[in-house]
Amino acid sequence: MNKRLFLLIAYTCLFTAIPLCSADDNQLTDQEQSEGWQLLFNGKDYDGWKCNNGKEVASEVFDGSMQPYKSGGYLILHEKTFGNFVLKCDVKMPESCNSGIFLRVEDPANPVHTGFEIQVASGTGTSCHDFGAIYDLVPTTKNVSKGPGTWNRVEIKCLGPNISVTVNDELVCQMNADEFDLPGERAIDGDHKYKLDGKSRVIKDFARTGLLGFQDHGHPVWYKNVKVLPLP
Incomplete structure (x- = not known):
């Protein structure tokens, strides 16, 4: 093989191995x-984010990642509201973890009962309390x-009553909220946790627009590349 042909093959292999649409962490690709x-998180500070109690986020940005742990609130929420959208982010957990990604939160003062939660948790189970499940409503497959x-x-799509969750490029959970039109109804036996004034809520009646954010549930969890695509 002559030297010119060898160099041509080497350069071809080099550049085809590098995705042309790649971007650094916490940046948008050209596509x-x-x-x-x-882009909802710039990798440097909490611009655009606050705790659900209105306080500034007290936790530090760690190595280009946001960290809800010891933030000063139950959630850190983005200032914008979203209805139909795709949210994607990268998540890293500690050895023991029970946390969540909250969506369409109606009332920041009561996110537990007025927003959907996608579970972030250690373990290998497939219940409605394991990684990728729509918490307390639909188990992960x-x-x-x-x-x-x-x-x-993690990629979460909300379109009307439909919510789907993809983890590491695999679809693991789906829900049509309109199918749960009775108080306490969910995909498995038993009553769900969502209540107002002591009464079980109807999931079909949940708001289709609200705030999104990340939970401080007593465990350090890291998030980066937090991006959202609004849908019509």
Whole structure:
């Protein structure tokens, strides 16, 4: 093989191995920008974010990642509200973890009972309290978490009554809220946790627009590449 041909093959292999649409952490790719994605976390500070109690976020940004732990509130919430959207982020957990990603929160003062939660948790189970489940409503079909100390890709789509969860590129949970039109009804036996004035809520009646954020449930959890694509 002559030297010129060898160099041509080497350069071809090098550049085809590097995705042309890649971007650094906490930045949008050119394709994402053209599609209308919005970057919600800049990797440097909590601009655009506050605790659900209105306080400034007290926790520090760690190595380009947001950290709800000891933030000063139960959730850190983005200032914008979203209805139909796709949210994606990378999540890393400690060895023991029970936390969540909250969506369509109606009342920041009561997010537990007025917003949906996508479970972020250590373990290998497939209940409605395991990684990727729509918390206390719909169990995950499979647990594809890479485990503690490793980044997991999460993508959540909300479109009307439909919510779907993808973890590490695998669809693991889906829900049509309109199917739960009775108080306390969920995908499995038993009553769910969502109540107002002591009465079980009807999931069909949940708001279709609200705030999104990340929970401080007593465990350090890290998030980066937090991006949202509003849908019509």
